[in-house]
Amino acid sequence: MENLTLIPPTKANKTAILAFKNEFFQAGERVINGSALLDQMDYEEWLENIRRNADSQTVREDWVVSSTFLAVREQDQRIVGIVDLRHSLGQPFLAEYGGHIGYAVRPSERGKSYAVQILSLALEAAQKLGLEAVMLGCYADNMGSIKTMLKCGGVLKEEKPYIDGKPMCIYWITIKEGPVRRLIEKDTERAAEIVNHCWKTTYAGYVDPVQLGEVWCGKRSEAIKDEFRTNGLENYVFDEKGVKGILSCGKSADADKTDAFELWRIYVDPAFQAQEIGSKLLAFGEALAKERNYQEMVIWAFEKNKNACRFYKKHGYKPDITQHLGENFNAEGLRFIKSL
The missing domain is CATH 3.40.630.30 (Gcn5-related N-acetyltransferase (GNAT))
Structure with a gap:
């Protein structure tokens, strides 16, 4: 298109x-x-x-x-x-x-x-x-x-x-709503930068090293821009004196959770982590789900990503199932669910 x-x-x-x-x-x-x-x-x-x-x-x-x-x-x-x-x-x-x-x-x-x-x-x-x-x-x-x-x-x-x-x-x-707003065209470069930076600092060892290289990062940047143009997902940013985090969300694609709301992506610039930005993005996503009368939330994380797993458990999410996420990944994915 x-x-x-x-x-x-x-x-x-x-x-x-x-x-x-x-x-x-x-x-x-x-x-x-x-x-x-x-x-x-x-x-x-x-x-x-x-x-x-x-x-x-x-x-x-x-x-x-x-x-x-x-x-x-x-x-x-x-x-x-x-x-x-x-x-x-x-x-x-x-x-x-x-x-x-x-x-x-x-x-x-x-x-x-x-x-x-x-x-x-x-x-x-x-x-x-x-x-x-x-x-x-x-x-x-x-x-x-x-x-x-x-x-x-x-x-x-x-x-x-x-x-x-x-x-x-x-x-x-x-x-x-507060510092969280819809992602707009001018944010796409910054959003892609945050995503790629988080992949490089968080996913080393979990994914094929090729996905951390410049070619893949370039493809990922274009994919985010395409998401914005087509609204395949809803994209929001945490903007407080500059964009520091990104949230992507939408209806779950899991066959057994088609009535759930999924947080597909929450990334915070490593330079601004430990400032509750991730918690605020998570709360915003949950508020969207409740407003739309969803009864359940779904989030996927790498099972070996202990920081992410602790973060979701802290906010009331419970481990559900594990699943291999594809040939480019070296770790199992762990699904978390939460009733609203």
Whole structure:
């Protein structure tokens, strides 16, 4: 999947945006979510509308300050989607249904996981605004949007009738809680550095030495970046005067624990260990699981990694099963579980 970037619309985008708009209409869709009324206005009128809404001094009386972006594919500059980020919920419709973020993917680009990337980029923009959590809404039968929100950490908070009587779901996504926040693009190099440093200092003797070399470390760095782009996992960082730790989490992939929440990765820069950062990341992951009504946590560690095993036991995790983790590893993996 190609990378996307968010850019503001300009006069220079007119031809491409009108083609984008017409594609929805040709597909029989008269409403373009998150388009700031592109579906109802002429181009110049629409540009003026989003310009005015971006400023607290000129925003429409019936709206809130908002930022509208085009989601553009870096490879060919094709407009893949559109997103509207509302800076607050200080308007009745938004507080009740619309939420902080609305977005749409053009019909010909659907089914390619672009929605997850667009929402992830919108969450990054929301974080820059200082928002610590955002609300989104969609129809209860819109499984595509629901899956996208869940992949980005969405938690169902409410289901209620929309204005037209159809059931609607309200989701919230946590962006920041204390020093723990979502990993964003600018963090990926630092996150990869922490992971690779921890592998070199902790896993020597447990893994094939090749995996500690520069080639493998380079591959691992790219894998982390790909995780961020696709949100295969949810990635968070501990940021207190700089990124010092990383947490990756998501639904367990173990066949016998499909209803459990798994902490796939907790790493703290060795220079900042013994400062309770790992404990805070662990607590954050557990809080996410509880918020989503998971009943059990799963964590894997090397059986010979006594420090990690002691750490998880200290926090109430119990050894469950051992399993060989693959040909590149020289130690058994030990699974820990904890009831929530």
